[in-house]
Amino acid sequence: MARMTDAERRRELGQQFRVDSVRMSAAAKSGHPTSAMSAADLMAVLVDGYLRYDFDHPKSRANDRLVFSKGHASTLVYAIFRAAGAVSDEELLRYRKHGSMLEGHPTPLIPWVDVATGSLGQGLPIGVGMALAAKYLEKLPTRVWVLCGDSEMAEGSMWEAFEHASHFGLDNLTAIIDVNRLGQRGETMVGWNLDRYVARAEAFGWNAIEVDGHDVEDIDDALSRAVATTGSPTVVVARTKKGKGVAAVEDENGFHGKPLDDPDAAIAELGGLRDIHVEVAKPEAAPTRDDRSAKLELPRYEIGAEVATRKAYGDALAALGSARADVVVLDGEVSNSTFAETFAKAHPDRYFEMYIAEQQMVAAAVGLQAVGWRPFASTFAAFLARAYDFTRMAAVSRATLALCGSHAGVSIGEDGPSQMGLEDIASLRAVHGSTVLHPCDANQTAKLVAAMADRDGISYLRTLRPATPVLYGADDEFEIGGSRVLRSSDEDEVALIGAGITVHEALKAADTLADEGISARVIDAYSIKPLDSDTVLTAVEATGGRLVTIEDHWPEGGLGDAVLEAVADTHEPPRVVKLAVREMPRSGTPEECMAAAGIDAEHIVAAARQLVAETVRTA
């Protein structure tokens, strides 16, 4: 056979991707082959002609990045891996089988996948993070390629990505929209009106190119123009047909997320099995990154001084930035409230202002960590709720990143409930592998910020708006998973367990209780997940099983529940009285709001007093 032209080879490669997608989903009896078939030609041209990637060294910073924002087209990316020689045919056909790394949607269990996708609208904003790293931090000529579905263009997060990519001039980012017109249950809002995508992209400052997504020469031309474009990102808007190549499903509604009825006939129609090897171009070697580090000189605060933990976050982060070259910081246009601005002033080259776009902020953090950076992202605790799906997916991505939510709880006072952040602990505890920290003083905050920089997984720091007295010395150490017993004696009849602002209330309560002749242990449970179970269990024993938990948070899923979990399976479980915010708070002073919520010293005293009165000491 004569040597094929580029176009012939790419057409054949596209067919191979289709055939493999049909085979994989047939073997798995599930999957989204028609969604892969529409994008097969786009990817054939990309991997054969443009992608620069060393499959033997997937983590090399010299590599381009390929993100499947439409993660349900997983058979397509896995077919690419087979064509590139990274995955065997046998492995390919274990698609979706238990134990196979080729799961229903891509995850980084696969060495050549950087981030998990499958929740639509996330791949492009994550790609923005990768492109930021390449352009501003790495300063390397690598490119980020993102395959997007047209259905996911309805997600606002995609437009956050469009705006940010343009704002940051990410000409190293190319989005390819596979406009196959059909969503899961019917046509998209835009259909095949590609001009609308083009107009929107241009209005957001992108270079937009419309192509026939099944014409490999047209695609080649578009990608070459994307590479040549400077100053702005490029989107290739490709008109495609879902299920392209198999008449029974091509451009037909009703075949989303289903294997083909007759895979053998489909494979025959597609021209049969192929075994084309694609020689993906390797990138030029990149210089080693300057990961200098210096001794960490954390800020120090005097005991008794009044310092907001959010301020200590900023101070510590700036110090961390001086010690570690891999720390980068993002904020959602509230850096003067979260104090991320302290880092921004100290290390402007490693600070990214993400404006009021929390989804893009967390997505960018996921992208940055995927290429080896240590991101810290902050906004009000309340507004991290905006990025909850991104945080959930970050766990599926096995991402390591730090979040900071400031202005948590009713102690913010006058701004009212929309700004209070009363579900942050619950929602972030329920993220797989997460760490949840809630310091009560500035020195403790600084130590925990440092610890977060060495912590795997998603770690969350909850900070306070008001200044609180410094309780701990600047040389005290605080570990993740630890706690501090602030008051204790052999006579303790009850333990008061708080975190953050409620530690200070618990201390006041313990003083009052002492005046009444009740000795109360006070525990600062700053590490809510993982909780210091040993200290809790010791307190159970010491107090004869009387615990009061106090949290500036809804009763569900917070500190109290973490304590209940710790004592759930003990031989002599304690009684636990949980003080938490049970009614919708109102505006007021912090003190009024704490009192109204029943979590101030007075309410703690009352709860402890009653618990002691009701229970006979058993130990």
Next chain:
Amino acid sequence: MARMTDAERRRELGQQFRVDSVRMSAAAKSGHPTSAMSAADLMAVLVDGYLRYDFDHPKSRANDRLVFSKGHASTLVYAIFRAAGAVSDEELLRYRKHGSMLEGHPTPLIPWVDVATGSLGQGLPIGVGMALAAKYLEKLPTRVWVLCGDSEMAEGSMWEAFEHASHFGLDNLTAIIDVNRLGQRGETMVGWNLDRYVARAEAFGWNAIEVDGHDVEDIDDALSRAVATTGSPTVVVARTKKGKGVAAVEDENGFHGKPLDDPDAAIAELGGLRDIHVEVAKPEAAPTRDDRSAKLELPRYEIGAEVATRKAYGDALAALGSARADVVVLDGEVSNSTFAETFAKAHPDRYFEMYIAEQQMVAAAVGLQAVGWRPFASTFAAFLARAYDFTRMAAVSRATLALCGSHAGVSIGEDGPSQMGLEDIASLRAVHGSTVLHPCDANQTAKLVAAMADRDGISYLRTLRPATPVLYGADDEFEIGGSRVLRSSDEDEVALIGAGITVHEALKAADTLADEGISARVIDAYSIKPLDSDTVLTAVEATGGRLVTIEDHWPEGGLGDAVLEAVADTHEPPRVVKLAVREMPRSGTPEECMAAAGIDAEHIVAAARQLVAETVRTA
């Protein structure tokens, strides 16, 4: 004094709004006066010339709706209320004081506020819901006016709203963007490049009008054109100055969210106190809504049949729609998976396809319920995480709406963790006033769907992908807050508490345990919030304090924690062994995934056996 022209009066009114904003924030010592001052002229023209609203009958369906998407400009809307005679000057000056309805950000505690705002990017998508109601359900000539900030245009949810409003041809919706250029900590990405907003809006199919936001005649012209526009929504893009009218702060950075330093001088500069009464036009009376209702004929399923609870959701919803004219349904482009399509087919006039835009979906539900409808909104449980901030804020809005999350848990199998929904119970329990339901069979599902339609607040139904055997008769009743004891005897040594798929595993486990001579009580805790504490406490007593909870969910914040909460403050707390998903799941068959997660019958048997072996029966 000669009668003022419209323009003169509106200019004066704008100044009054500024003066009142300065006064309020001075009295409160907090607030966002400069953000109110930029939009004062826009609102003066709107309320004096365009808004049709009866302050004596705020809930009248004949009223226009005014939403402050930039909720931090609360002093401006409160100043409007004073000018309209709805709020006294004395009340105005209690702004942000504890107990005042005039909170830091608007909430529906105020009779003339429909929804809470303060989390940016929510007012416009909520307005889309209101406009959908007016145009398609009410078929009334009312208008929805939404004041937007320019900073919040960075939120993707705003572009979801732009796309949906255009898709639905919402010519009764007008957005007014107060482009004051300055965010909280500096300039926005767009600044005063108003043409960019115009281009984006036009690309999304809107009619866009650029105005000088301090020229009342220019504004008047724009609003009159908005009213005259048919077929598409209109956005008025207004160039304004933050802090307009007071030289010390006008167009200056650094004054966001702060009262003015010298309020008296500012008031003098603004021309002093005014007491202009604005005669807001009353709307024409609207015909009474046809809220017919018929007897509810829920679907019935045979005991032993295999029916997915998600299918029963669709069936019941369609039945509910036949019985109640106020039920409306929304879905995030997965209606053939959630079975919302069953309703859509039966009642197409009350179904809104929201495409893959979960934020817009929940926001539209909030808007619909604000004007008297009963929305049910569905997507995969996993993807409700996308709308978490909207759900949180819906609670601040005191909204009543129903959410349904399908495909919950590892029992979905092959699609993998991105689609599994393992944090939905935790996150939705931590929404104030919420109800969380997780039925295990089709008849139970149908009854709970009916109950949700009568439930205040935010209720959440969690449904399963796989078909499960029908356990209950079609005439069995299931109340919110109830549970079912499926197995019990006087000999029970342990109680197995499950919900959804784990009920079926618990039943199998009880059979195996019975063979081993261990009598196990089985509780179907379908109402996770509120939980049936009495039944749990009875089981504690009956079993001598041995509980095993089983959930297809992360360990944090789910069913197990709800049970722990119920037994926390009892005199003889039980031992509770919590089975939950503790490692990141992989693709596989549902059975493989359940087994790998340790929540199938075999693991339940092992846990129960060990618990019984370890504990001496105390009762």
